[in-house]
Amino acid sequence: MRFRLSAVSLLAALTPYALADVLVTSPAAGAQLPFGNIQVTWKDSGVAPALSALTTYTIQLVVGGQEASSQRPLVTCANNALFSAGSTATCVVGQGAAASTANGFFLQFTSVASEGGTVINYSSRFTVTGMNGVTDAAEVAGVTALNGATTGPTTVNSVNNGAAAGGGGAAAVGGSQFTVPYGLQTGLTKYAPMQPVPPTKITVNQFTPLNPTSAFTIATTWMPRPSVATTLTAAQTFSVSSMENTAAAASNPTGDMAKFLARWKD
DSSP states (O other), X not given: OHHXXXXXXXXXXXXXXXXXXXXXXXXOTTOEEESEEEEEEEEEOSSSSOGGGEEEEEEEEEEEOSSGGGEEEEEEEEEEEEGGGOSEEXXXXXXXXXXXXXXXXXXXXXXEEXXXXXXXXXXXXXXXXXXXXXXXXXHHHHHHTTTTOXXXXXXXXXXXXXXXHTSTTOOXXXXXXXXXXXXXXXXXXXXXXXXXXXXXXXXXXXXXXXXXXXXXXXXXXXXXXXXXXXXXXXXXXXXXXXXXXXXXXXXXXXXXXXXXXXXXXX
């Protein structure tokens, strides 16, 4: 019995570090909202880490199915906004952004954790009415396959919880996105490695790139719609310290120097 209780306690201690914590409360599942200003609200889901463990967030309105291949971001409602500023935001949706597909819209909520990494939550599905734009066939098919379901895509947790879980800096499940070469990544969100700290002295004469270059194609005709909505960079983990300069200020010049400087007062 003692061993069983210990195992349960250990599981309870580790579970909070593997789950997300943002619950979008509005728009509600299955809601029908006219285009224009759509109010977004959220709260702590009750599962650690708490909202206080997150620093900034980005919200995007997306149309399409559950997979990235059938999704398209329409509007960035908030970009790198501070959690400390409140729990509401506004999406301004233009009438021509897409067609009014029933339960074809949802919010992608990307949060940056203070301990490093990100967690992506999704709202329930809803309908934006009165739209007169175009929704691609793949996006419509992705919604149709859900048969009216209002559940959004699955949460993607990439919070770096190695220090909290005692893993020697190992990242949580999904935290390896930051190590995948940029050109090999897919989906609406791409991940960039942590930016290095500049050295205090240059000691090398031959320089090489930190990361491989990405392939590119020069456009000679109209290109398709962009498939990447945002790029997230791994949070910095270094720290710096500073102190006040206690040296006394130099006294005013005297003698010939004082006379020389006095010549320029006028």
